[in-house]
Amino acid sequence: MNWLTDYVKPKLDFFGKKELPENLWVKDPDSGEMVFHKDLEANQYVVPSSGYHMAIRAKERLKHFFDDGEYEVFAQPQVASDPLKFRDERRYTDKLKENRSKTGVEDTIHAGLGKVNGQFVTACVQDFKFMGGSLGMAAGEAIIASMEEAVRRKTPYVMFAASGGARMQEGILSLMQLPRTTVAVQILREAGLPYIVVLTNPTTGGVSASYAMLGDVHIAEPGALIGFAGPRVIEQTIREKLPEGFQRAEYLKEHGMVDMVVPRTQLKETISNLLTLLMHLPKADSAQEPEPTVEQIVDDVIEAGSQDGQNDADGVQADGEDKITKVTTVSASGGGFAVASSADPAAN
Amino acid sequence: MQSYLDFEKQIADLEGKVRELRSVGDSADGDAEKVNIDEDVARIQAKADQALSDLYEKLNPWQKSQVARHPDRPHFKDFVAGLIDDFQPLAGDRAFADDHAIQTGIGRFQGRSVAIIGHEKGNDTQSRLHHNFGMARPEGYRKAVRIMEMAERFNLPVITLVDTAGAYPGIGAEERGQAEAIARSTEACLNLGVPLISIIIGEGGSGGAIAIAAASRVFMLEHSIYSVISPEGAASILWRDPTRAQEAATSMRITAQDLQQLGIIDGIIAEPVGGAHRNHQAVFDATRDVLAKALDDLAKKSSDELRHERREKFLAIGRNL
Numbered sequence: 015m016n017w018l019t020d021y022v023k024p025k026l027d028f029f030g031k032k033e034l035p036e037n038l039w040v041k042d043p044d045s046g047e048m049v050f051h052k053d054l055e056a057n058q059y060v061v062p063s064s065g066y067h068m069a070i071r072a073k074e075r076l077k078h079f080f081d082d083g084e085y086e087v088f089a090q091p092q093v094a095s096d097p098l099k100f101r102d103e104r105r106y107t108d109k110l111k112e113n114r115s116k117t118g119v120e121d122t123i124h125a126g127l128g129k130v131n132g133q134f135v136t137a138c139v140q141d142f143k144f145m146g147g148s149l150g151m152a153a154g155e156a157i158i159a160s161m162e163e164a165v166r167r168k169t170p171y172v173m174f175a176a177s178g179g180a181r182m183q184e185g186i187l188s189l190m191q192l193p194r195t196t197v198a199v200q201i202l203r204e205a206g207l208p209y210i211v212v213l214t215n216p217t218t219g220g221v222s223a224s225y226a227m228l229g230d231v232h233i234a235e236p237g238a239l240i241g242f243a244g245p246r247v248i249e250q251t252i253r254e255k256l257p258e259g260f261q262r263a264e265y266l267k268e269h270g271m272v273d274m275v276v277p278r279t280q281l282k283e284t285i286s287n288l289l290t291l292l293m294h295l296p297k298a299d300s301a302q303e304p305e306p307t308v309e310q311i312v313d314d315v316i317e318a319g320s321q322d323g324q325n326d327a328d329g330v331q332a333d334g335e336d337k338i339t340k341v342t343t344v345s346a347s348g349g350g351f352a353v354a355s356s357a358d359p360a361a362n
Numbered sequence: 363m364q365s366y367l368d369f370e371k372q373i374a375d376l377e378g379k380v381r382e383l384r385s386v387g388d389s390a391d392g393d394a395e396k397v398n399i400d401e402d403v404a405r406i407q408a409k410a411d412q413a414l415s416d417l418y419e420k421l422n423p424w425q426k427s428q429v430a431r432h433p434d435r436p437h438f439k440d441f442v443a444g445l446i447d448d449f450q451p452l453a454g455d456r457a458f459a460d461d462h463a464i465q466t467g468i469g470r471f472q473g474r475s476v477a478i479i480g481h482e483k484g485n486d487t488q489s490r491l492h493h494n495f496g497m498a499r500p501e502g503y504r505k506a507v508r509i510m511e512m513a514e515r516f517n518l519p520v521i522t523l524v525d526t527a528g529a530y531p532g533i534g535a536e537e538r539g540q541a542e543a544i545a546r547s548t549e550a551c552l553n554l555g556v557p558l559i560s561i562i563i564g565e566g567g568s569g570g571a572i573a574i575a576a577a578s579r580v581f582m583l584e585h586s587i588y589s590v591i592s593p594e595g596a597a598s599i600l601w602r603d604p605t606r607a608q609e610a611a612t613s614m615r616i617t618a619q620d621l622q623q624l625g626i627i628d629g630i631i632a633e634p635v636g637g638a639h640r641n642h643q644a645v646f647d648a649t650r651d652v653l654a655k656a657l658d659d660l661a662k663k664s665s666d667e668l669r670h671e672r673r674e675k676f677l678a679i680g681r682n683l
Contacts, residue, residue: 094683222541242541243531
């Protein structure tokens with residue numbers, strides 16, 4: 015037994031701990047401007063003056079994404095460690111250990127369930143700090159488990175992708191995460207749950223060639239590098255300099271691969287709007303007003319349902335199944351609200 | 363003319379000697395001299411055969427990579443000629459272009475209609491350029507999706523032959539959504555309501571391979587390789603030194619034997635002694651048997667069963683290591 019197997023993740027993260035020391039100035043890699051780290055942190059690591067999007071840790075991202083920064087953290091599923099006995103300059107197991115102590119996380123996926131403007135959402139973030147967000151068995155299993163959990167809990171699913179691609183130290187088992195995660199996306203889709211992908215800097219290789227490009231809606235963060243082959247590989251292959259802005263978020267939008275480019279600070283509202291629209295829910299109240307009571311939510315949904323009824327009459331949507339989905343969604347949120355006092359939506 | 367790989371030098375020398383002696387024998391005068399030469403030929407030939415058999419019994423991963431890429435190895439078009447009757451090639455993704463790196467069509471396998479999709483590398487300079495060395499662009503994967511969907515409409519089993527170093531890393535390919543095309547093609551494989559059988563005939567290179575290999579049954583030829591990245595690519599990323607490909611090939615476990623042990627593939631198709639390139643017909647015969655059996659097994663299953671089993675099969679990969 016070691017600290018890894020002994021370690022039990024707390025159900026809720028409170029983020030009381032500061033990762034950076036006080037009084038630290040951070041350099042904007044783009045403009046060279048020095049930014050006070052607290053300003054940066056408050057602005058989700060987007061440089062306020064230039065709008066440059068710096069890397070953000072997975073937990074930080076979910077803290078900003080979920081209401082009040084509260085959410086239930088999913089445990090990392092256990093997987094075989096180093097099944098190939100991969101030999102590099104160092105052993106892969108040592109590299110994993112080193113990355114775990116350096117980053118404070120077990121692997122690249124951080125997933126959880128919380129509320130976004132009052133609506134329950136399952137979200138998954140790839141932490142680029144952990145071995146470049148590379149996709150191995152641990153990440154694949156965590157993505158599959160979280161998507162399955164979203165299906166069980168009937169919540170939409172948001173994936174914040176960030177990865178250099180497959181984890182080479184796991185060889186073919188890493189490649190197998192492409193079809194495996196794709197199966198999970200199919201399960202999510204068949205359950206009628208929205209799947210939103212946020213492509214962040216960078217999303218390349220096997221990750222872009224699987225779950226990150228299979229969303230119902232694709233959102234990219236400004237300036238994010240997104241593509242299949244990395245720029246270095248392409249340059250080596252074609253032996254010429256790549257054009258300015260090639261494989262950047264805005265370029266992807268121009269070429270029809272993403273629906274929109276949205277600054278990080280507006281992601282929550284954009285996603286909330288998309289999800290309520292896709293799930294026939296009333297517009298979410300984004301302001302941090304008192305939370306609606308269960309009765310209010312139910313009333314709102316009944317109202318939405320009756321509007322749908324009109325649609326039925328018009329022949330626009332005559333789908334009974336659709337209503338069932340809606341009702342179960344309500345019961346899921348209702349359950350969540352009911353147990354909110356125990357601060358544990360998992361009780362659902 | 364047989365072309366030899368670096369590590370086959372001993373065999374090249376022996377077989378060269380055999381050829382030399384034969385030509386001497388052909389021009390020899392007396393019968394006695396001929397007999398002597400024939401004996402020598404037989405002796406050296408036996409030695410060469412033994413050396414070849416010993417060598418191929420324990421090829422290392424890097425040697426296998428070279429065999430898998432051997433210029434005389436049977437390619438997509440050879441397999442189609444050897445296994446499929448009335449083959450009708452089909453072309454184009456109906457959106458942008460016809461990608462020559464991925465070939466598709468329909469034909470008869472032992473009398474039953476099937477759809478065939480596979481990478482073609484080409485076998486001389488001109489055809490290699492035409493087929494872009496088997497490195498497909500998004501159009502290729504979109505064509506594959508189109509053919510899979512058509513196969514499902516007409517209840518045709520799909521056979522895919524995988525032989526690529528990887529999807530093409532180029533500006534145009536990226537512009538047109540290489541990643542998305544691969545993702546959709548993998549998804550189409552996993553959604554398919556007809557039997558899908560994949561055979562790695564040479565190189566199974568990364569996303570470019572899995573895009574058409576997320577199959578009900580996956581087989582590899584004995585000396586083929588299948589990996590997340592080419593050994594050269596891995597070496598250049600891990601150590602910034604592509605010359606260490608040999609090490610990368612060993613570390614990554616890329617051989618058919620390794621992959622069977624890891625539970626990634628369903629079976630290995632035997633190659634003749636000295637590799638598939640020495641006897642195409644033997645490879646086709648072995649492949650035909652494996653294909654026929656797999657198609658028979660899968661023929662009884664419903665669309666839902668096929669889909670369900672394929673998904674479960676992939677979800678199970680790696681869970682029992």
